[in-house]
Amino acid sequence: MVYMKIRHFLYNSFLIENDKTKIAIDPGQNLDIHSLRSLIPKSEWASITHILITHGDPDHHWQSDRVAEASNAAVVCGNGLARVEGGETLLVDPRGRGLTSWVPFKNAYPLAVGETVVLGDVTIEAVKSVHGPISVPILWFRIRRQPGPAERTGIGSMGFKIALDGKTIVNLGDSIFQPEWEGLKPDVLMLPIGGLGNNTWTMDSSEALEAVKIISPKTVIPCHYNVPFFWIKNLAPADDQLFKRDVEQLGIRCSIMRYGDEIEI
Numbered sequence: 001m002v003y004m005k006i007r008h009f010l011y012n013s014f015l016i017e018n019d020k021t022k023i024a025i026d027p028g029q030n031l032d033i034h035s036l037r038s039l040i041p042k043s044e045w046a047s048i049t050h051i052l053i054t055h056g057d058p059d060h061h062w063q064s065d066r067v068a069e070a071s072n073a074a075v076v077c078g079n080g081l082a083r084v085e086g087g088e089t090l091l092v093d094p095r096g097r098g099l100t101s102w103v104p105f106k107n108a109y110p111l112a113v114g115e116t117v118v119l120g121d122v123t124i125e126a127v128k129s130v131h132g133p134i135s136v137p138i139l140w141f142r143i144r145r146q147p148g149p150a151e152r153t154g155i156g157s158m159g160f161k162i163a164l165d166g167k168t169i170v171n172l173g174d175s176i177f178q179p180e181w182e183g184l185k186p187d188v189l190m191l192p193i194g195g196l197g198n199n200t201w202t203m204d205s206s207e208a209l210e211a212v213k214i215i216s217p218k219t220v221i222p223c224h225y226n227v228p229f230f231w232i233k234n235l236a237p238a239d240d241q242l243f244k245r246d247v248e249q250l251g252i253r254c255s256i257m258r259y260g261d262e263i264e265i
Helices: 064-071 205-215 240-248
Strands: 005-008 014-017 022-025 050-053 074-078 082-085 088-092 102-104 108-111 116-119 122-127 134-138 141-145 159-164 167-171 188-192 219-223 227-229 232-235 262-264
Touching: 005 219, 022 159, 050 064, 050 122, 074 116, 088 108, 108 116, 108 122, 188 205, 205 219, 205 240, 219 240
Parallel strands: 022 050, 050 074, 074 108, 167 188, 188 219
Antiparallel strands: 005 014, 005 262, 014 022, 082 088, 088 102, 116 122, 122 159, 134 141, 159 167, 227 232
Protein backbone atom coordinates (compact mmCIF):
# COMPACT_ATOMS: atom_id res chain seq x y z
CA MET A 1 0.00 0.00 0.00
CA VAL A 2 1.32 3.45 -0.97
CA TYR A 3 1.80 5.81 1.97
CA MET A 4 0.19 9.23 1.55
CA LYS A 5 -0.70 11.87 4.11
CA ILE A 6 -2.49 15.20 4.21
CA ARG A 7 -1.62 17.96 6.65
CA HIS A 8 -3.71 21.07 7.27
CA PHE A 9 -2.51 24.58 8.21
CA LEU A 10 -5.75 26.58 8.65
CA TYR A 11 -7.72 28.50 6.01
CA ASN A 12 -7.27 26.49 2.77
CA SER A 13 -3.62 25.61 3.29
CA PHE A 14 -2.60 21.94 2.95
CA LEU A 15 0.36 19.69 2.26
CA ILE A 16 -0.25 16.41 0.42
CA GLU A 17 2.72 14.09 0.34
CA ASN A 18 4.14 10.63 -0.20
CA ASP A 19 7.76 9.49 -0.08
CA LYS A 20 8.79 11.53 -3.16
CA THR A 21 6.15 14.21 -3.77
CA LYS A 22 4.98 17.12 -1.60
CA ILE A 23 2.14 19.27 -2.92
CA ALA A 24 1.42 22.61 -1.23
CA ILE A 25 -2.06 24.06 -1.63
CA ASP A 26 -2.40 27.81 -0.98
CA PRO A 27 0.83 28.74 0.83
CA GLY A 28 -0.65 31.92 2.23
CA GLN A 29 -0.34 34.08 5.31
CA ASN A 30 -1.84 33.60 8.76
CA LEU A 31 -3.97 36.74 9.22
CA ASP A 32 -3.99 36.67 13.03
CA ILE A 33 -2.66 40.07 14.18
CA HIS A 34 -0.66 38.25 16.88
CA SER A 35 0.83 35.71 14.48
CA LEU A 36 1.37 37.22 11.04
CA ARG A 37 3.47 34.45 9.51
CA SER A 38 3.47 31.80 6.82
CA LEU A 39 0.72 29.21 7.23
CA ILE A 40 3.01 26.45 5.94
CA PRO A 41 6.14 26.42 8.14
CA LYS A 42 9.32 27.61 6.44
CA SER A 43 10.99 24.33 7.41
CA GLU A 44 8.74 22.62 4.81
CA TRP A 45 9.40 24.97 1.91
CA ALA A 46 12.56 23.49 0.35
CA SER A 47 11.08 19.99 -0.02
CA ILE A 48 7.87 21.07 -1.76
CA THR A 49 7.58 19.74 -5.34
CA HIS A 50 4.29 21.31 -6.50
CA ILE A 51 2.45 24.49 -5.54
CA LEU A 52 -1.26 24.99 -6.25
CA ILE A 53 -2.81 28.45 -5.84
CA THR A 54 -6.61 28.64 -5.81
CA HIS A 55 -6.71 32.47 -6.01
CA GLY A 56 -4.85 35.64 -5.16
CA ASP A 57 -6.12 36.59 -1.67
CA PRO A 58 -3.42 36.93 1.04
CA ASP A 59 -4.40 33.83 3.01
CA HIS A 60 -3.93 31.79 -0.18
CA HIS A 61 -1.16 33.47 -2.19
CA TRP A 62 0.98 35.66 0.11
CA GLN A 63 3.99 33.32 0.40
CA SER A 64 3.73 31.48 -2.93
CA ASP A 65 6.63 33.23 -4.67
CA ARG A 66 8.88 32.70 -1.66
CA VAL A 67 7.96 29.01 -1.46
CA ALA A 68 8.55 28.66 -5.21
CA GLU A 69 11.97 30.30 -4.91
CA ALA A 70 12.98 28.09 -1.98
CA SER A 71 11.80 24.87 -3.65
CA ASN A 72 11.93 25.46 -7.42
CA ALA A 73 8.53 23.73 -7.44
CA ALA A 74 6.12 23.76 -10.36
CA VAL A 75 3.32 26.29 -9.79
CA VAL A 76 -0.25 25.61 -10.95
CA CYS A 77 -2.97 28.25 -10.79
CA GLY A 78 -6.10 29.46 -12.53
CA ASN A 79 -5.46 31.36 -15.75
CA GLY A 80 -7.10 34.46 -14.26
CA LEU A 81 -4.20 34.78 -11.80
CA ALA A 82 -1.60 34.96 -14.59
CA ARG A 83 -0.67 36.74 -17.79
CA VAL A 84 2.15 36.38 -20.30
CA GLU A 85 4.40 39.29 -21.27
CA GLY A 86 7.42 38.93 -23.53
CA GLY A 87 7.23 35.15 -23.33
CA GLU A 88 7.36 35.26 -19.52
CA THR A 89 4.55 34.08 -17.23
CA LEU A 90 3.61 36.63 -14.58
CA LEU A 91 1.32 36.15 -11.61
CA VAL A 92 -0.34 38.95 -9.70
CA ASP A 93 2.10 40.13 -7.02
CA PRO A 94 1.36 38.11 -3.84
CA ARG A 95 1.99 41.15 -1.66
CA GLY A 96 1.07 43.86 -4.14
CA ARG A 97 -1.76 46.36 -3.97
CA GLY A 98 -4.70 45.72 -6.23
CA LEU A 99 -3.71 44.76 -9.76
CA THR A 100 -0.87 47.25 -10.07
CA SER A 101 2.04 44.78 -10.06
CA TRP A 102 2.76 41.37 -11.57
CA VAL A 103 5.83 39.23 -10.89
CA PRO A 104 7.52 36.42 -12.87
CA PHE A 105 7.09 32.81 -11.75
CA LYS A 106 9.30 30.05 -13.14
CA ASN A 107 7.68 26.72 -13.97
CA ALA A 108 4.20 28.26 -13.90
CA TYR A 109 1.20 26.45 -15.42
CA PRO A 110 -1.98 28.58 -15.56
CA LEU A 111 -5.05 26.46 -16.35
CA ALA A 112 -8.58 27.14 -17.56
CA VAL A 113 -11.51 25.08 -16.28
CA GLY A 114 -11.22 21.53 -17.61
CA GLU A 115 -7.57 21.81 -18.60
CA THR A 116 -5.08 19.28 -17.24
CA VAL A 117 -1.33 19.28 -16.69
CA VAL A 118 0.87 16.29 -15.87
CA LEU A 119 3.89 17.17 -13.74
CA GLY A 120 6.00 14.14 -12.87
CA ASP A 121 3.78 11.66 -11.05
CA VAL A 122 1.01 14.22 -10.42
CA THR A 123 -1.94 15.00 -12.71
CA ILE A 124 -3.79 18.23 -11.97
CA GLU A 125 -7.12 19.22 -13.52
CA ALA A 126 -8.65 22.68 -13.11
CA VAL A 127 -12.16 22.61 -11.59
CA LYS A 128 -14.64 25.48 -11.62
CA SER A 129 -14.55 27.67 -8.50
CA VAL A 130 -16.39 30.97 -8.04
CA HIS A 131 -15.35 33.33 -5.25
CA GLY A 132 -18.36 35.14 -3.85
CA PRO A 133 -18.57 38.78 -2.69
CA ILE A 134 -16.65 39.61 0.47
CA SER A 135 -17.79 41.69 3.44
CA VAL A 136 -15.29 42.14 6.28
CA PRO A 137 -15.79 44.33 9.38
CA ILE A 138 -13.09 46.96 9.89
CA LEU A 139 -13.63 49.03 13.06
CA TRP A 140 -17.03 50.78 12.61
CA PHE A 141 -17.66 49.90 8.97
CA ARG A 142 -17.41 47.03 6.50
CA ILE A 143 -15.14 46.54 3.53
CA ARG A 144 -17.20 45.11 0.68
CA ARG A 145 -15.73 43.71 -2.52
CA GLN A 146 -17.41 42.10 -5.50
CA PRO A 147 -15.02 39.83 -7.45
CA GLY A 148 -14.75 40.74 -11.11
CA PRO A 149 -12.34 41.48 -13.96
CA ALA A 150 -10.84 44.62 -12.39
CA GLU A 151 -10.98 43.47 -8.76
CA ARG A 152 -8.16 41.87 -6.75
CA THR A 153 -10.46 40.00 -4.35
CA GLY A 154 -10.87 36.39 -5.47
CA ILE A 155 -8.72 36.89 -8.57
CA GLY A 156 -7.97 33.71 -10.48
CA SER A 157 -10.44 31.59 -8.53
CA MET A 158 -9.98 27.93 -9.42
CA GLY A 159 -10.36 24.52 -7.80
CA PHE A 160 -8.16 21.52 -8.56
CA LYS A 161 -8.53 17.77 -8.92
CA ILE A 162 -5.23 16.12 -8.05
CA ALA A 163 -4.36 12.55 -9.02
CA LEU A 164 -1.42 10.92 -7.24
CA ASP A 165 -0.63 7.25 -6.58
CA GLY A 166 -4.08 6.10 -7.68
CA LYS A 167 -5.85 8.56 -5.34
CA THR A 168 -7.78 11.70 -6.28
CA ILE A 169 -8.10 14.79 -4.13
CA VAL A 170 -10.34 17.77 -4.94
CA ASN A 171 -9.79 21.19 -3.40
CA LEU A 172 -12.44 23.79 -4.26
CA GLY A 173 -10.73 26.92 -2.91
CA ASP A 174 -13.05 29.68 -1.71
CA SER A 175 -16.16 28.97 -3.74
CA ILE A 176 -19.89 29.30 -3.69
CA PHE A 177 -21.90 26.25 -4.77
CA GLN A 178 -21.45 25.09 -8.37
CA PRO A 179 -23.68 22.36 -9.90
CA GLU A 180 -20.85 21.52 -12.33
CA TRP A 181 -19.13 19.62 -9.50
CA GLU A 182 -21.58 16.74 -9.77
CA GLY A 183 -19.93 13.37 -10.21
CA LEU A 184 -16.33 14.34 -9.37
CA LYS A 185 -16.18 11.40 -6.91
CA PRO A 186 -12.72 11.98 -5.40
CA ASP A 187 -11.17 9.99 -2.59
CA VAL A 188 -10.83 13.23 -0.61
CA LEU A 189 -12.80 16.47 -0.91
CA MET A 190 -11.60 19.71 0.71
CA LEU A 191 -14.27 22.39 0.72
CA PRO A 192 -15.11 25.62 2.60
CA ILE A 193 -18.01 25.74 5.05
CA GLY A 194 -17.68 29.21 6.64
CA GLY A 195 -20.03 31.24 4.45
CA LEU A 196 -22.58 32.02 7.13
CA GLY A 197 -24.24 35.47 7.32
CA ASN A 198 -22.14 38.24 5.73
CA ASN A 199 -19.32 35.84 4.82
CA THR A 200 -20.78 35.07 1.41
CA TRP A 201 -17.52 34.49 -0.43
CA THR A 202 -17.84 30.73 0.24
CA MET A 203 -20.50 28.13 0.88
CA ASP A 204 -21.94 27.82 4.35
CA SER A 205 -22.23 24.38 5.96
CA SER A 206 -25.68 23.64 4.49
CA GLU A 207 -24.54 24.54 0.96
CA ALA A 208 -21.35 22.54 1.49
CA LEU A 209 -23.45 19.54 2.47
CA GLU A 210 -25.34 19.82 -0.82
CA ALA A 211 -21.97 19.94 -2.60
CA VAL A 212 -20.89 16.77 -0.80
CA LYS A 213 -24.08 15.04 -1.97
CA ILE A 214 -23.48 15.78 -5.67
CA ILE A 215 -19.69 15.25 -5.56
CA SER A 216 -19.85 11.89 -3.72
CA PRO A 217 -16.37 11.76 -2.13
CA LYS A 218 -15.10 9.03 0.18
CA THR A 219 -13.68 11.50 2.72
CA VAL A 220 -14.51 15.16 3.38
CA ILE A 221 -12.24 17.75 5.00
CA PRO A 222 -14.08 21.01 5.80
CA CYS A 223 -11.88 24.12 5.73
CA HIS A 224 -11.80 27.92 5.66
CA TYR A 225 -13.97 28.44 8.73
CA ASN A 226 -13.44 29.65 12.33
CA VAL A 227 -10.26 31.45 11.25
CA PRO A 228 -8.68 34.70 12.52
CA PHE A 229 -8.69 37.96 10.60
CA PHE A 230 -6.36 40.51 12.22
CA TRP A 231 -8.03 41.26 15.57
CA ILE A 232 -11.16 39.17 14.81
CA LYS A 233 -10.64 35.78 16.44
CA ASN A 234 -13.33 33.87 14.58
CA LEU A 235 -14.13 34.95 11.04
CA ALA A 236 -16.36 32.69 8.92
CA PRO A 237 -17.91 30.77 11.83
CA ALA A 238 -19.28 27.28 11.37
CA ASP A 239 -20.31 24.34 13.55
CA ASP A 240 -17.92 21.68 12.26
CA GLN A 241 -19.25 18.96 14.55
CA LEU A 242 -22.77 19.43 13.19
CA PHE A 243 -21.39 19.37 9.64
CA LYS A 244 -19.42 16.20 10.43
CA ARG A 245 -22.55 14.52 11.78
CA ASP A 246 -24.54 15.44 8.66
CA VAL A 247 -21.80 14.18 6.33
CA GLU A 248 -21.42 10.91 8.21
CA GLN A 249 -25.17 10.35 7.98
CA LEU A 250 -24.56 10.11 4.22
CA GLY A 251 -22.12 7.25 4.86
CA ILE A 252 -19.10 9.47 4.09
CA ARG A 253 -16.08 9.92 6.33
CA CYS A 254 -15.48 13.47 7.63
CA SER A 255 -12.17 14.57 9.14
CA ILE A 256 -12.04 17.73 11.26
CA MET A 257 -8.47 19.06 11.05
CA ARG A 258 -6.85 21.73 13.21
CA TYR A 259 -3.54 23.47 12.54
CA GLY A 260 -0.83 20.85 11.93
CA ASP A 261 -3.18 17.86 12.04
CA GLU A 262 -2.59 15.05 9.55
CA ILE A 263 -4.47 12.08 8.18
CA GLU A 264 -3.37 9.15 6.05
CA ILE A 265 -5.26 8.16 2.92
